[in-house]
Amino acid sequence: MIQLSPTLLRKLRTLAAPVFAVVFWLGVGAQGWAAASQDGAPHDRAKAFTSRLADYQALQLRYRLLTAPPAHRTPIHGVSIRPGTSDLECLTQAIYYEARSEPHDGQVAVAQVVLNRTRQPGRPSTICEVVFQGAPRPGCQFSFACEGDRQAGPVQMRLWQQSQSVAQAVMAGQAQGDLAATHYHADYVQPAWARQMQRLGQIGRHIFFANKS
Secondary structure: OOOOOHHHHHHHHHHHHHHHHHHHHHHHHHHHHHHHHHHOOHHHHHHHHHHHHHHHHHHHHHHHHHHOOHHHOEEEOOEEEOOOOOHHHHHHHHHHHHHOOOOHHHHHHHHHHHHHHHOOOOOOOOHHHHHOOOOOOOOOOOHHHHOHHHOOOOOOHHHHHHHHHHHHHHHOOOOOOOOOOOEEEEOOOOOHHHHHEEEEEEEOOEEEEEEOO
């Protein structure tokens, strides 16, 4: 009888979830599409297909996050974290890991901070570079980028899709937070840098700041 190590068993269980979800989606999705094709109007069929396609794309993203080869990961403080492969994915990561439990306005404000930083002199000009600035060493700008173990847990697909929707809206200019905010911190910490900046306000558990004029 083959004995599997506890570590290997945990990895197999982690990978089994997205694979099962894809198989389930293919089966249930095919049945639902067949039913919609028989009974629904063309608009309803298109809407159902779009919804199922979004679910499938989210499952694909989850699978990529779980199965990315080590060569494509950046070692940070003894753990591995995989930066996104596009600005949309990186901004979604920032919203999800920094603000998924925040109200919608708070998520928009966090995303706006990222965009505002891309326009600041002396900072990286792309979203991914801003989100993961300082991650390979102590001093990361966004805490989740230095805490890769937080990325190792199961992604809550509904909240991930919600974060992605916010990221798309902010990138398209359809939703805007405070256009001056370049920093924020949770209300249960008191970083030293906050005393040197102008406080703009608080949304949810996050307090937002800008440079003093």
